[in-house]
Amino acid sequence: MGGVDHRKGPRRRGDELNQAIFTAALEELVEVGYQRLTMERVAERARTSKASLYRRWAGRPELMMDAVIHAFPTVGELPDTGELRADLFAALRTMADALNSPLGQAVRSVLAEVAIDQKAMLRHRERFVERRNQLMLDLVRRAAARGQVRPGALTPRVAAVGPALMRDHFLTHGGPITDEVVAEIVDEVLVPLLRA
Amino acid sequence: MGGVDHRKGPRRRGDELNQAIFTAALEELVEVGYQRLTMERVAERARTSKASLYRRWAGRPELMMDAVIHAFPTVGELPDTGELRADLFAALRTMADALNSPLGQAVRSVLAEVAIDQKAMLRHRERFVERRNQLMLDLVRRAAARGQVRPGALTPRVAAVGPALMRDHFLTHGGPITDEVVAEIVDEVLVPLLRA
């Protein structure tokens, strides 16, 4: 027969339990890093059973991906200073703040997963890449309407350069993305590219 | 006492054994992917003992990083067509060919590791990032000497844009990097950025 009921608290159901699991997953991530993060310990920390985790997610990659989506629900607002450079700086600075936060670790786990598993990227690219590219395209489009951008600059490829450089910097350098780095990307790359 | 000696071939030593281990690691990587790659199976495939692996490498991340370095020994040659666009295209095309090769999987394992472990990036950035950036800087410098580049374009940040965009594309999109993508990066981003 089954064991004695040793439960330590009331059962949670549905979204309430999801929330607790995400919280536990992100805490565990910050505490031990992605490499040493295990389903077993997430379940423990969330005070739920592994079976409950596996009911929802096929495995660690899927859980962590959803935990990150939960941690970073939105891309942010479209800056509107009326000035190209300031808008660019503000947009990339917002991105840097997110990456520099304690939960930047969570972003690293996503990058690791999509590096390993191309299909994970296909599933989540809209969420992690295209939305931010769209925001940049809107920003550039607005600057174009103000006559601040050269005609050929209004392409998705050009709009994607800023976020791509930020992601690559985050991946290829340790530590936080400083304002100096953001300014360099804006002043040496984006402004010359967009203005000409 | 110890078991019977079931060995199936002569012992190898030093570099010869390293070579066999790298070969086994990369084959295993291509066959089962990075997520399911284990030290145990690499040792088996290389017909060596796990202890020999652990003598050389602290764990899987370190082994795979060295295996990749072994697989991609050089960055390639500096293109010299006399024409900016053609040089850019050739340089990035070479990078795409490497990433598109069967061993592009190996590059993915590196990207995953450096995403997870910032210290791994610090240790290997010269190898994986700065050398290619230096090659691009040399390319741009030569184009500048030919009068084909605007004065403010001669910075490490600008030189690094091409490779960064290639890496990011590789990470954020599935499948191979096509000539169309390379051409788009060159024509929509790099040429306008460098010429102005």
Next chain:
DNA sequence: AGGATAGAAAACGCTTCGTTCTCTATGGGG
């Protein structure tokens, strides 16, 4: 109340890890 479902705990067999131990092939030196 009754019924269905999902949650919590325990247990299981398997795989892999990282380490240790034993035997000895191998290389180098005299």
Next chain:
DNA sequence: CCCCATAGAGAACGAAGCGTTTTCTATCCT
């Protein structure tokens, strides 16, 4: 040739984590 030191190969070990299954029952809904 011999001797010595070292590293390689194979086996074994205990621990950890995996993914699954089972049992009991809290919880929700009608």
